[in-house]
Amino acid sequence: MMTSPNLSVKFKTPSLEVPAQEFRRAMRELAGSVAVVTVGDEKDRSGFVATSVASFSAEPPRLIVCINRASSSWEVLSRRGQFGVNLMREDEVEIANRFIGIGGIKGNERYGGAEWITLPSGTQVLKDAIVSIECSVEESLDRHDHAIVLGKVESIRVCDHGNPLLWYKSGYYHLGGPVERSGL
Numbered sequence: 001m002m003t004s005p006n007l008s009v010k011f012k013t014p015s016l017e018v019p020a021q022e023f024r025r026a027m028r029e030l031a032g033s034v035a036v037v038t039v040g041d042e043k044d045r046s047g048f049v050a051t052s053v054a055s056f057s058a059e060p061p062r063l064i065v066c067i068n069r070a071s072s073s074w075e076v077l078s079r080r081g082q083f084g085v086n087l088m089r090e091d092e093v094e095i096a097n098r099f100i101g102i103g104g105i106k107g108n109e110r111y112g113g114a115e116w117i118t119l120p121s122g123t124q125v126l127k128d129a130i131v132s133i134e135c136s137v138e139e140s141l142d143r144h145d146h147a148i149v150l151g152k153v154e155s156i157r158v159c160d161h162g163n164p165l166l167w168y169k170s171g172y173y174h175l176g177g178p179v180e181r182s183g184l
């Protein structure tokens, strides 16, 4: 069996950066699912909306999420080493807005107006998310002002009702329906 060496390849970046505004404009075209990442327990909690959640590998089950290290949730996440990923339903815009921090609300206040389930690890997940995934931090990599967090999946809770809430062109969207089923 081929084993790959444990190499981290760093590519030489060209000297000129594309303007951030141009990059933001391009990323507006990247449609994504809205996830609320929850960190901490009832006494010490924070959380944020993330569109950077992605499946990393199925065997073993791992996901990644990128977090701005200047955000209020980073301190709690890096200290506790555990988090929940809640895939939001299309009718949960109000909850998502709280976790964006609209109106300057932080920490505990973001949890208002929704029902939460406390898992044995202490991590809280949204009762009515489509899917909630409990993770522990396997590895975290600081790059520029963000961290790439590799989450080991500890448990999965599937509600499986409702449709996903999407983010596209700087606003919320819902699914228009299938274009073609892949059969995968």
Ligand SMILES: Cc1cc2nc3c(=O)[nH]c(=O)nc-3n(C[C@H](O)[C@H](O)[C@H](O)COP(=O)(O)O)c2cc1C
Pocket: 047, 048, 049, 050, 051, 052, 053, 066, 067, 068, 070, 071, 072, 073, 099, 100, 101, 105, 106, 167
């Ligand atoms: C659609 C959308 C996606 C976002 N995705 C991420 C993300 O992947 N990672 C992240 O750190 N912040 C992301 N943010 C920002 C956070 O949701 C939140 O606004 C930020 O953590 C608030 O910082 P504070 O906790 O210091 O107030 C996103 C915001 C929006 C509106």
